[in-house]
Every structure is written in C-alpha cells, then in structure tokens.
Amino acid sequence: MITPGQYASVRYLVDDVPAAIDFYTTHLGFTLNTNPGSAFADVIRGPLRLLLSGPASSGARATPQDAATAGRNRIHLEVDDLDAEVDRLRDAGLTFRSEVVAGPGGRQILLADPADNLIELFQPAAP
Incomplete structure (x- = not known):
C-alpha cells in the first residue's frame, strides 16, 4: 500500500529530457518534481513517480544495449x-x-x- 508521500516509481528512457517533461506536464497532468539537469527529471501524477532518464543519466547507462529500446x-x-x-x-x-x-x-x-x-x-x- 502506498502511503502519503510515497510513490511507485517507473523509469522511462527518453532521448530528450526537456521534451519529455513538456509532454507529460502539458498533456497528461503530471507535475515536475525535480529536474537537476538535462540528464534526468522526475514527474508525478497521483502515486506515480515517472523517472525520465536521458542518455547521460546513470539509469540509462546501466541499461544493456539490447534492452535499451522501448518495449x-x-x-x-x-x-x-x-x-x-x-x-x-x-x-x-x-x-x-x-x-x-x-x-x-x-x-x-x-x-x-x-x-x-x-x-x-x-x-x-x-x-
């Protein structure tokens, strides 16, 4: 069970972090939580925290090449x-x-x- 202040997080690998922020906040009702730079941001909608990892983020670098495409x-x-x-x-x-x-x-x-x-x-x- 998710309690207040707790989120279920999902990581999406994205090509362009600012474009992803704009897409999710403009069209799908997410709010920007953090954006420490162009490599990463996270947006929130209800109990969902969506991690937007650009090519330079540690999350994207940890992904094997054969698993890097959207599924x-x-x-x-x-x-x-x-x-x-x-x-x-x-x-x-x-x-x-x-x-x-x-x-x-x-x-x-x-x-x-x-x-x-x-x-x-x-x-x-x-x-």
Missing part, C-alpha cells in the same frame, strides 16, 4: 472520458499507436511519448 510495457492512466481525451490529444498533434479497443473491463488506447514509450489511456466500463 511493450506501458504506464496505465485512468481517464473519465476516453473519447474526449483522444480528441484533445489528437488536436494537440500527439501520436497514437493503436485505435480504441474495448473489452469487458473498459476501453483503452495507446499513446506514444516523444521517445516512443507507451502510455495506456483507460476508461473503466460503467458498473
């Missing part, structure tokens, strides 16, 4: 109105990696950040 893993962000979010983000010129898909638990779409890391926007099914 199928993604962060999962719940939204109240998926259609409105998709429209808002498309109007802002952002790139989606899938179409909206529906299942028994709800509807979702995959969005790519500037480094092609995936973000799943998810609207739960009505109870």
Whole structure:
C-alpha cells in the first residue's frame, strides 16, 4: 500500500529530457518534481513517480544495449472520458499507436511519448 508521500516509481528512457517533461506536464497532468539537469527529471501524477532518464543519466547507462529500446510495457492512466481525451490529444498533434479497443473491463488506447514509450489511456466500463 502506498502511503502519503510515497510513490511507485517507473523509469522511462527518453532521448530528450526537456521534451519529455513538456509532454507529460502539458498533456497528461503530471507535475515536475525535480529536474537537476538535462540528464534526468522526475514527474508525478497521483502515486506515480515517472523517472525520465536521458542518455547521460546513470539509469540509462546501466541499461544493456539490447534492452535499451522501448518495449511493450506501458504506464496505465485512468481517464473519465476516453473519447474526449483522444480528441484533445489528437488536436494537440500527439501520436497514437493503436485505435480504441474495448473489452469487458473498459476501453483503452495507446499513446506514444516523444521517445516512443507507451502510455495506456483507460476508461473503466460503467458498473
């Protein structure tokens, strides 16, 4: 269980830390926590602390070359109105990696950040 002041942290490797900060704070409701330089920053949304590690960061340097590309893993962000979010983000010129898909638990779409890391926007099914 996450208590106040405690976060679950996920590291994303990014090509451009300032561009990643702008993407997550402008479009997805994150707030900047720290930005000690161009190699690293972290942004927060609720209990999620997203570590944005640029090529010069120690986190990126510790990654083996064959594991350095973005994979199928993604962060999962719940939204109240998926259609409105998709429209808002498309109007802002952002790139989606899938179409909206529906299942028994709800509807979702995959969005790519500037480094092609995936973000799943998810609207739960009505109870």
